[in-house]
Amino acid sequence: MRWMEAIRSAFSAIMANALRSLLTMLGIVIGVAAVIAMVAIGSGARNLVDSQIRSLGANLAIVTPGNVTQGGARLGAGAASSLTDEDARAIRREIDGVVAAAPFVQGGAQVVAGGSNWGTRIYGIDLDWFSAREWDVATGRTFDPEEVRRGDIVILLGQTVARNLFGEDEPIDQIVRVRNVPFRVIGVMAPKGQSAFGQDQDDVVFVPLDTGRRRVIGRNYAKDRSVGSIFVKFANESDIEPGIETMTALLRQRHRIIGEQEDDFSIRNLTEIANTATASANTLSMLLAAVAAVSLLVGGIGIMNIMLVSVTERTREIGLRLAVGARPRDILSQFLIEATTLSTIGGALGIALGAGAAYLVAQLAGWPSLVSTNAILMAVGFSALVGIFFGFYPAQRAAKLDPIEALRRE
Amino acid sequence: MALIETRDLSRIYDLDAGRVVALDSVSLDIDQGDFVAVMGPSGSGKSTFMNLIGCLDRPTGGQYRLAGTAVESLDAAGLARLRNREIGFVFQQFNLLPRVDALGNVELPMIYAGFDRRTRRERALQALGRVGLADRAHHRPMQLSGGQQQRVAIARALVNSPSLLLADEPTGALDSRTANEIMALFQELNREGVTIVLVTHDAEVGRHAHRLVRFRDGRVMEDHRQTPVDARDLAPEAAE
Ligand SMILES: Nc1ncnc2c1ncn2[C@@H]1O[C@H](COP(=O)(O)OP(=O)(O)O)[C@@H](O)[C@H]1O
Ligand SMILES: [Mg+2]
Numbered sequence: 001m002r003w004m005e006a007i008r009s010a011f012s013a014i015m016a017n018a019l020r021s022l023l024t025m026l027g028i029v030i031g032v033a034a035v036i037a038m039v040a041i042g043s044g045a046r047n048l049v050d051s052q053i054r055s056l057g058a059n060l061a062i063v064t065p066g067n068v069t070q071g072g073a074r075l076g077a078g079a080a081s082s083l084t085d086e087d088a089r090a091i092r093r094e095i096d097g098v099v100a101a102a103p104f105v106q107g108g109a110q111v112v113a114g115g116s117n118w119g120t121r122i123y124g125i126d127l128d129w130f131s132a133r134e135w136d137v138a139t140g141r142t143f144d145p146e147e148v149r150r151g152d153i154v155i156l157l158g159q160t161v162a163r164n165l166f167g168e169d170e171p172i173d174q175i176v177r178v179r180n181v182p183f184r185v186i187g188v189m190a191p192k193g194q195s196a197f198g199q200d201q202d203d204v205v206f207v208p209l210d211t212g213r214r215r216v217i218g219r220n221y222a223k224d225r226s227v228g229s230i231f232v233k234f235a236n237e238s239d240i241e242p243g244i245e246t247m248t249a250l251l252r253q254r255h256r257i258i259g260e261q262e263d264d265f266s267i268r269n270l271t272e273i274a275n276t277a278t279a280s281a282n283t284l285s286m287l288l289a290a291v292a293a294v295s296l297l298v299g300g301i302g303i304m305n306i307m308l309v310s311v312t313e314r315t316r317e318i319g320l321r322l323a324v325g326a327r328p329r330d331i332l333s334q335f336l337i338e339a340t341t342l343s344t345i346g347g348a349l350g351i352a353l354g355a356g357a358a359y360l361v362a363q364l365a366g367w368p369s370l371v372s373t374n375a376i377l378m379a380v381g382f383s384a385l386v387g388i389f390f391g392f393y394p395a396q397r398a399a400k401l402d403p404i405e406a407l408r409r410e
Numbered sequence: 411m412a413l414i415e416t417r418d419l420s421r422i423y424d425l426d427a428g429r430v431v432a433l434d435s436v437s438l439d440i441d442q443g444d445f446v447a448v449m450g451p452s453g454s455g456k457s458t459f460m461n462l463i464g465c466l467d468r469p470t471g472g473q474y475r476l477a478g479t480a481v482e483s484l485d486a487a488g489l490a491r492l493r494n495r496e497i498g499f500v501f502q503q504f505n506l507l508p509r510v511d512a513l514g515n516v517e518l519p520m521i522y523a524g525f526d527r528r529t530r531r532e533r534a535l536q537a538l539g540r541v542g543l544a545d546r547a548h549h550r551p552m553q554l555s556g557g558q559q560q561r562v563a564i565a566r567a568l569v570n571s572p573s574l575l576l577a578d579e580p581t582g583a584l585d586s587r588t589a590n591e592i593m594a595l596f597q598e599l600n601r602e603g604v605t606i607v608l609v610t611h612d613a614e615v616g617r618h619a620h621r622l623v624r625f626r627d628g629r630v631m632e633d634h635r636q637t638p639v640d641a642r643d644l645a646p647e648a649a650e
Contacts, residue, residue, distance in 0.1 A: 012510075013509075318504065319505075321488065322466075323464075323493060323499050324493065324518050324522065325491065325494020326490060327486065327491070328486050328490075330490075404461055404466050404467050407505065
């Protein structure tokens with residue numbers, strides 16, 4: 001029998017018992033939904049890790065002032081930071097495996113250019129920033145060492161800021177004002193896009209560290225050459241943990257903290273955040289894989305059962321088909337196609353359900369929802385296989401029927 | 411050469427309760443264009459004989475040639491092919507697919523013959539026209555009377571232009587007036603050249619056939635020619 005005919009007749013047989021068919025599909029629906037959700041969550045977590053690495057830079061640790069175990073409240077308004085440029089320089093010099101130590105200060109600022117003005121974040125940075133964050137300019141140039149040393153009044157714009165202030169116009173060599181200080185634009189940063197947590201990373205401007213401290217961000221920093229935080233970039237991931245230990249010792253020594261005294265800084269390994277996300281995604285994936293396996297098995301058995309019922313119910317039809325010229329293999333393929341159609345429709349419903357679930361999880365976990373074509377193909381393949389595998393026995397029973405006996409059956 | 415040749419055709423059932431000889435060494439030739447009525451008491455082996463010559467069942471002994479083909483040598487697929495091309499079967503219970511309309515039912519044998527959709531549609535409509543049901547093409551079996559359902563079944567049996575039309579008590583489930591209409595249809599089809607073998611209990615019907623074969627206990631008890639094979643050519647007035 002031709003494929004199209006077989007599929008058409010499969011559909012009509014399925015629709016003739018719509019409710020029964022739907023209930024039969026349930027196992028497949030849940031199984032496939034679990035497969036889809038599993039793959040989506042797995043790749044969502046991987047994506048989160050990737051985008052975190054992409055937006056921050058790989059193999060990063062961050063040194064922040066104060067002790068997080070005591071709560072961030074210690075660094076309240078007016079409190080001077082305990083970290084300095086000198087700390088950053090010492091780290092760069094003395095810790096093995098460090099490729100960059102980028103001290104920075106940050107604050108909010110209103111940037112004015114001609115008639116337009118734009119509220120954004122402003123960072124005071126030194127040259128290590130660019131290698132630590134793996135972030136360069138798209139047009140123009142970055143600061144030169146002299147500009148950083150002197151604290152020149154030059155500025156780099158993030159893409160969002162450049163677009164909002166200048167539109168299509170060329171921003172380089174234009175003057176923008178921050179706190180009434182006229183900065184010369186020397187470059188526009190390459191686009192970074194959204195961060196893993198949905199922030200626009202291009203909504204930012206950069207000035208030399210000293211310039212930031214003295215001119216725009218606040219007096220507290222200016223007093224003692226202190227900085228907000230320090231990004232420390234390592235050459236290899238394996239350097240990070242030992243590096244953090246030696247850094248802790250170094251900073252304690254530099255800050256004259258002895259014995260039982262608490263650190264006045266804290267260091268976090270930024271790859272750890274990503275690793276935690278991966279680990280919990282893996283647990284969830286494993287759970288879903290188990291659900292998927294059990295559901296697909298139960299769904300397959302359900303299909304086998306309903307196909308056996310269907311073969312019994314339609315024995316006369318089979319006899320008639322044989323009588324008008326169906327070969328055993330025509331009957332076999334008819335019932336196989338019916339089982340496969342049943343399981344594939346279940347698969348399609350499962351894909352919809354799974355995509356919905358994946359979307360929900362993604363919303364809750366705060367990462368982009370990812371239902372890949374691969375996962376869909378895999379799910380369709382799985383459900384078709386289940387139909388073929390569990391449909392085979394009933395179909396073979398149908399194909400082996402004797403025409404006379406089949407026709408005589410009530 | 412006869413269309414059907416059976417030699418010592420036998421069908422024996424070996425049951426726990428004992429041996430049942432349903433058909434006992436039947437040797438019979440049936441020519442192209444003939445109209446044979448098969449009669450006999452219930453259990454005499456009529457259906458067994460029909461199923462054997464219809465290639466639905468296999469004999470336990472003897473030989474059977476249909477249009478020159480030795481049927482015993484065929485496998486299940488070969489038998490299916492023969493049923494599809496050479497034989498049209500009409501059952502007492504119509505055996506239409508309930509979810510499919512008349513047209514779809516008539517198309518069924520052509521699906522297995524591998525015809526494309528358009529050809530199937532065309533020929534099915536033509537066959538329905540031939541049995542007087544062109545205007546019921548899209549009715550489902552449930553929406554048709556018994557006589558109309560049997561006409562659809564006859565159209566289905568005819569649609570692949572088989573050399574042989576077999577009917578096992580085709581009017582058994584119909585009232586007598588409808589039965590007469592169906593019999594008239596068979597006679598008309600035979601006049602158009604279709605070879606027909608038909609099981610009936612109706613002596614009147616038996617009288618209208620060209621040849622009457624009577625079974626008893628699995629054997630041919632009487633074989634009586636009433637009209638020459640092709641009545642039209644040989645004796646037009648005798649057919650009246
Ligand atoms: N499947 C079967 N198993 C056992 N005996 C059968 C079977 N089919 C038919 N018979 C027996 O074969 C004999 C002939 O049956 P059948 O050809 O149906 O008779 P008819 O059609 O003339 O009434 C009967 O005795 C019947 O009981
Ligand atoms: Mg009978």
